[in-house]
Amino acid sequence: MNILIVEDESRIAKRIKRMTRDIFGNTLQSLTHINTLQEALRFIENNSLDLMLLDLNLNGDSGFDLLTTAVSESFHTIIISAYKDQAITAFEYGVLDFVPKPFNRDRLEKALHKTISKENINSNDIKFLAVKKRHRIQLIPIEDVLYVKGAGVYTELFLTDGKKELHDKSLEKLEQLLASSFERIHKSYLLKMSEVHEIIVESGSKYIAELKNGVRIPIGRTKYKDIKAKWF
The missing domain is CATH 2.40.50.1020 (LytTr DNA-binding domain)
Structure with missing residues (x-):
């Protein structure tokens, strides 16, 4: 597994990294933490990923600006955010799970387990599939x-x-x-x-x-x- 954590609070990022290492163990190949939206976009362009763990508030920038690009990529995205009211919108874009802050290990493990078990979402919330066009992302209903x-x-x-x-x-x-x-x-x-x-x-x-x-x-x-x- 190659995983990217996009989180602007270092304390929370360290906690996510520790739990993720514990949960994936030897199957974890790389685990990268980035705290800004622009850096994350550049990283996605230049690296192969299996999963992104994304906060929706990145030093004032909206994680949705990154999410629109991410859901068009080959990897899955899990949101970890205190903004529970944005969960429905996140699922509409096609995220694998939404983990509300504050969270414990059991809740994060449940979300990460979906990437291992290939468990289906069985949710009616997804409204779009994002596809990459030249210089833009198109949302297909x-x-x-x-x-x-x-x-x-x-x-x-x-x-x-x-x-x-x-x-x-x-x-x-x-x-x-x-x-x-x-x-x-x-x-x-x-x-x-x-x-x-x-x-x-x-x-x-x-x-x-x-x-x-x-x-x-x-x-x-x-x-x-x-x-x-x-x-x-």
Whole structure:
């Protein structure tokens, strides 16, 4: 695990570092602490990460200015903040968890455990997926996403208007965030179940989900019964 802590209070940062080391043990490869928004942005541009632990108030700067960029990246983000009223907004942007200050080890461990166990969020709060464009970040409303296809370490978002967008998060990471409305129907696909028009069985034990717009997506053999039951 390569982890970045973005926190402007050194006392709290030291506590987070100590707990994180204890929780991850030998699986922790690097643990970096940065206390300003601009430094954090530069670090993200030049380093590979698995997780960012982010405060929302950084010496007067808003952590959301960093969050918009972070959620478009390949790594997960967990918010650690006293601003509980901003939790819903943070989840809308696609964070893995929101740990309110003050916090104890058990609460932080629960949040960090999600990165290890690949536990799904099962939350309806996420409203956007952020994708990187040239010199900007675009927020794609979840309601505009029909299905997601794995593309190596990246994913492709297929939208209602026929367009396709590339996202830096893997299919596994997006599955964690989108579990409330999307199903993993195949090793390469996440599908919004409300878009399914028909489930088709073809010769040779081939299973197909036909969407309302006519697009056909394969269903994995081991997932067919479960997907069919959820669709009905």
